[in-house]
Amino acid sequence: MSLCFSLMGPVRAWRDDEEIELGPRQQRAVLAALLLNNGIRLSNEQLIGMVWDDPTPSAVMALRTYMYKIRKALPELHLRSKDGGYTIRAEIVDDCRGEPLEGLQGSYFEAQRVRLGERRLKAREDWLERELDVLELQKHVAAHPLRERPRALLMYALFREGRQAEALDHFHQARALLNEELGIEPGQDLRKMHAQILKGDLHLPRRPEQLPPDLADFTGRTTEIARILDALPGTVGITGMRGSGKTALATRIGHLVRHRFPDGRIFVRSHDVANELLRAVGVENPSGDKAALWREKARGKRFLIVIDDVQDAASVRDLVTPGSGLVLTSVRRLNELPGVTWVKIGGLTEWESHEFFRKILDPGRVDAEPEHAEVLLQRVSRLPNPIRVIGGKLSSRPHWTIEMVLEQMERESKLGRAVPSDCAATLAPLIKAEQELSEDERHLLMCFARRDADVIDIHEAAEMSGGDPGAIELVLESLADVHLIEPLVLGRYRLPQFVRVYFGLRTPVLTS
Template sequence: MSQTSLRTSCLVYGLLGPLEVRDAQGGTLRIPPGRQQTVLGALLLEANRVVSVDRLIDIVWEDEPPRTARTQIQICVSQLRAGLDRARGEETIQTQAPGYRLRVADHQLDLTAFTAARAAADAAVARCDDLEASRLLGEALALWRGPALSGTASRVLQTAAAQLDEARLSAREALADVGLRLGRHHALIGELTLLVDEHPLRERLRGQLMLALYRSGRQSEALEVYRRGRETLVEELGLDPGSDLQELESAILSADPRLLLPDSSSAPPAPKDDDPARAALAPFQLPRDIADFTGRTREIEEIGALLSADGGTATRIVVLSGAAGAGKSALAVHVAHQLAESAFPDGQLYRDLGASGAAPATAEDVLGRFLRALGVPGEAVPETLDERAELYRQSLAGRRALVILDDAVDGRDLNALLPGSSSSAVLVTSRSRLAGLAGARVIEVEAFDAAQAVAMLREVIGRDRVEAEPEAARALVRLVGGLPLALRIVAARLAARRHWSLGWMLERLSDERRRLDELAHGEMMVRASLAMTYDGLDPDARRLLRLLSLIDGPAFPTWTAAALLDMDVYGAGDLLEQLVDTQMLEISGIDADSSPRYRFHGLIKLFARERLEHEDADEDRRAAVERLTGGWLALTAEAHRRLYGGDFTVLHGTGTRWPLPERHTQGLLADPLRWLEAEHGHLVSAVSAAAAAELPETCWDLAVSLVTLFEARCYFDDWERTHDIALEAVRRAGLRRGEAALQCSLGSLHLSRSRLPQARARLEPAAAAFEELGDLHGLALARRNLALLDHIGGDVAAAAELYGQALEGFRAHGDLTGQAHVLGQLGHIALVHGDEDEAGRRIKAALEVCRAAGGGRIEVQLRYRLGELLLRQGRLEEAQATLGELLERVRAVQDINGRARIAHRLGVVEHRLGRTEAARERLLEALECHERLRDERTGAQARLDLAEVLVELGDRHQAARHLGRALPSFEEFGMTGAAGRARELLRTVGPV
């Protein structure tokens, strides 16, 4: 075949927008959505390379492929090949072990054309031909039709699409740079304004807009763009703008002539086109970088080269090893920030493992946090370590991400936290060399040499002061042994007291020669330096520093200091600021009540804890813990009251509470659930602290009160862990009511996890204990949960009787939310059994009680039941309005469980109304949620309902596909009625 005939018969493939295939005449070749589009997208991303069948299975089904996955892939490829070959007239997809290869010429794929045009534009820039570069970049961007691969559902494809979208944005930035050099600043303002609105954290775009506005005579607007950007960066990331943006602001303020075009009075240097783009990252967990970080040039280059190098098939691992206080963590964070944009655009995961502390993080906890950051819903986080590690490796597969594991102790314990592919890298800090971490490259982080140490002094206290006393500066460096932490503390004291000379500082240090001599012996260097600062504090500040070491976690709110000292918040705040001034604490952010949050450096916290053990009596430490945990309990209980309208569906103990002033409480709990989420770590730690301090009443009260958070966010691990700790505490103290409350709550946990035998094993002893104790409220809670067990098990009569008894108990106690929940369940029983009138009465009565309580969470469940009733009664328009409003509410609060159920029910209603397109959209949304939750049971029902809609829309193939996926689940869960419906429908549409 000649080259001419080949071109006239070839297909053109599009990845830069919705997946598209066009024939030689410009017509669109329809590729069925779903599996065929996913497989074609995967083959095109690896055009002219073999993609294995195993890889295609992973892309299509991700975690749980069916037993017939290989056969289904073969069928899918066969159908896809037939459609493409008919349009082209020759074979397109070749079978080649271990999979398939899609033959594509360069001119057939838009991605290839984009890459070639971008490379040619870069070459034009290199030879200073901006006009040609502008033309080529324009051609490259014209190939885009929207977000890459939009419409495809595969998570793997969407990860690749995100990288393509990043390349598009980088090209738009490059075009803006060229346009600015060509004097097109007026024309660029509109587009750059839109881009900055879409990507507010991208500093390169913001700088381009500032320069375009400045050159257009709009200086004040340029400065306003900087101000808004700084506020966004601080609010979102806790970071100030980078040095380039800060320098640009300064240049605008001073009307620097170098900002003008080359043909103006003074030309600026050419912009740097090779600046790495700041990717819009998720996740981005890095702590903030140190603004005045100095030195370590050799180590930074070596670490960067090792992490960025091609490691073949192995994960790149770099360990920073050194003595305490050598600056390992600061160096790791600094390098990670430098590499984030260029080498690891898909995210940075960070966790302080706390190996040097009293409670090091477990691998299960770290993996749980990482999986949530990678987009796995709380409900879908596996329970076991092995399952979490497997899902973690899969979630990182193909991502260019950096994992930072700070303060590790044993390399063998880190294996579960390592990615499985070579696309990601790991940076570890440790006091040891971690010999058990196979394949790691170890870099020793040693003390500063004289030049680096003097450079740090110069950066922190100012060049003039160091150059005025060079000998004193060098002597100070020698006295602290070049240790970065000790040197930074000395420099901070000088910076805070500008009237002190370096000679006076040197004399003060010399007066404490015994301690300074110890700086040459390992950790004693840090301890002596910290003691020097500690001894200069006021007595109250010293006491506060010691007591703050009782708080688990590096960061804490202002009010905790007030609780520890039993004083007002403002007085405690003044003492905290003294500790900040002396570098014993750092500001970590601003709380919801506008007060600052603070954090320890890990070594300073260890020092403070040592001083606590030496200087404070046991009874004083216990009293401080009682106030601190009492503060967390008071706020948690109030958060529950605001969410539920009162102390409903929760039991409380007699532990001491330390209430905050109303103004602070109001500010912190303006959004109660958000506060609970933000303080999650502290609250869980407070349960352990109360147990360790032998405060069992506070311990169990706090544990059960936290179920408000655990249930809403599916923190099942924390739910179980805190309750196990509290159970041990109450049993040791002989608190039967506390034990019953915890057992009842654990029964709810097992119900949430569908562990029905375990739930009954907890609930029945709890109910018996409550009855013996005469605790009617606790008994009502236990009976409600036991009724739900019977309800799920099919014993409706027993469930109805227990619900009735629970209702009486809730009424006697005045628990409105409990009443509303039970009435709703009784309404559901009536609805299932066809008594629509009784169901309506029950649900409406529940809603009236719920409105009286003022709690919004139970109302959503009740109105969902009402929507179900309206559907059964044929009042479809009312059902659609009710469920539509509910769907918006659960979307707003990111309730994925609620979205799954409500979108599913709304899809059924839309179908009954004849709105098939709307029904398909809602059912697809429900199915997506079910799959994220890994809820095979209800997900299969959603597939069945969706298949019925697809049949009406004429998409028989997709209908058959969903039915084929649903049937095994129906059979597994014994859903015979649904299985029968699926088989009957499958017979009408044919096999998958």
């Protein structure tokens, strides 16, 4: 069960979704004093001074009574007297319900009410500065007409939209109001914004938005997404075999965290990563140390950066900046990079693969052949890319059944093809992976596949290929690094069915 509190409006508490009765006003005042000093030990004298402006001797007994009732209502707090005082540790939320500490009286709570109100306004204005939403800024300025910061932000947002006259008019409104209400002139920031708009030298920052569109049919990866979201901002690496959906997952993450990175989202697929990052923020043809220049440009900013298909650690090693999030996708896990949270993905789960298949193909057609659908999904190791391609083929052939596709795949397999000839896109990840293999890796993988077994050990692999077990282990580990085989325990590996079908039909090359 979770327990949370709010100090915005009346002091309130919830256990999960159920609100808890907190008792009379003075009892809530005692709880509020503890919550306002979350994690700090307060003595009995300090608590009494906060809750009662002019305490009487009976305040000591009243405090004990209230503490007893608070402990009884909220046993999860483990609120116990220690060294003549109390400490509370709790989750406090801002649910924006009204005036802070509503109904609580006394000089201490009046001062805290002002502090909390100012903190709430600052948090709201920080958000407005990130978003620069004209409508929301107009509402805020109308509610707080004497605050200069949101007025300057509104002028900037209007200027950015090409509404220069409206932006200048807001300065004159603010000047008249400040003179009339307070007898003062606008502050330096407001005057500077006015002068820059008049001169036309207000430079608008470049906010890159380069992420590819999110996939409407994206399915699953719940655990992986939760882990990545928890690691950001920071550096996250997504690794897995080709066709497993690394780019789609990175893109989904980028769209989910949009509001956490207000300075923009950058997508790079290049060997010269630093150069592309600089171009994204408006630096053309940079020279010298590009990584250092990028760190300078990104200082104090919050970017979300997705670097797709990273080939080597050197291209991304020096690009991390505080406050920005970095998401890498790579077939190989780049263990030499420090401070990276690595997330490995493979095929979808059984439920996820069926759900994804039903999004690509008419659900009625999938549900009509559950057993054949399962065989098909197993054959492609539940990888998103081949599921999408084969599902697309079936969609273009409304009179075909899943069983027909399986029969065609079986016929063409006997002729030396792993999938129907017009579904070459299904094989694209494995074709690309094969091109990057050494002759020894390719030969061993073909021997492994022709063995037609899920699991094999080093000695069996050495016997099949005719190589030395020590050398074979290095080759097997290299294949595991690119996820073409899956390491189990030391010396034993599993071959995914999709890889086995493809490489089992290739012609082995004899090595010396």
